[in-house]
Amino acid sequence: MNDLNTPQAKAAAAYNAASDLFDHPANTFWDRFGRSTINRLELKPGASVLDVCCGSGASALPAAEQVGPGGRVVGVDVAEKLLNLASAKAQNQGLDNIEFRAGDMLDTGFADASFDAVVCVFGIFFVDDIPAAIRELWRVLRPGGKLAITTWGPDFFEPANAVFWNAVRDVRPELYKGFNPWDRIAEPAALSAIFNESRVPEPLIVAEAATHPIVSPEDWWTTLLGSGYRGTIEQLEPAMVEHVRQANHSFIVDRKIQAVQANVLYAVAEKL
Structure with a gap:
């Protein structure tokens, strides 16, 4: 984790920077898909849940509500x-059955069979060795428990995604698509293959076609700043940022874009 070039370090830098807009009303997809993931697990009162790559609690907080x-x-x-x-959100909601800590999904530090459910929403792709991460999450899962991994499906944030990256390429070609690790497992077959390589039983994979509303060009820019794209934007000089912003603004206005694709893959494996 000391190497600033590791995927984990890049993710930490990007999302720490994005934290100021991460929970902005323009970014409702975090809560939407986090809660949807938890609802698929049918958690029982009294259950124990580990949520890795938990972000600001989009899946962890609904889990805490459900386990009671x-x-x-x-x-x-x-x-x-x-x-x-x-x-802060947990405290505001009066949830005292939840704790948050810094950690690495490749080495959680928990004993074998510690949790009834293990969840990773939009995060499993932030390591080079995804099968190793899945094996670690499987290790801390109890027999009878479920592992839920949610990732982005194909055509993430299109058609605006391509406009963002093309504008970045205009000013910093070496940064072009330098932060889109989810592409590796955006198709059900690729996600299934990763599970097989992990030696974890075949999960039930559900592909959900979804969109995310774009109310205005400003909201689209807020979505970029409040997500992993922030890590790329932070590496640009102010004039470069303005070029990228203007390219995105013009595209949203000229094409009258009102939504982008937000397709999702839900994978759930049960430990017998």
């Missing part, structure tokens, strides 16, 4: 500023 006072949820992330947001 007798349950336990642990949220882990590499971005400490997002963990601070999550802790």
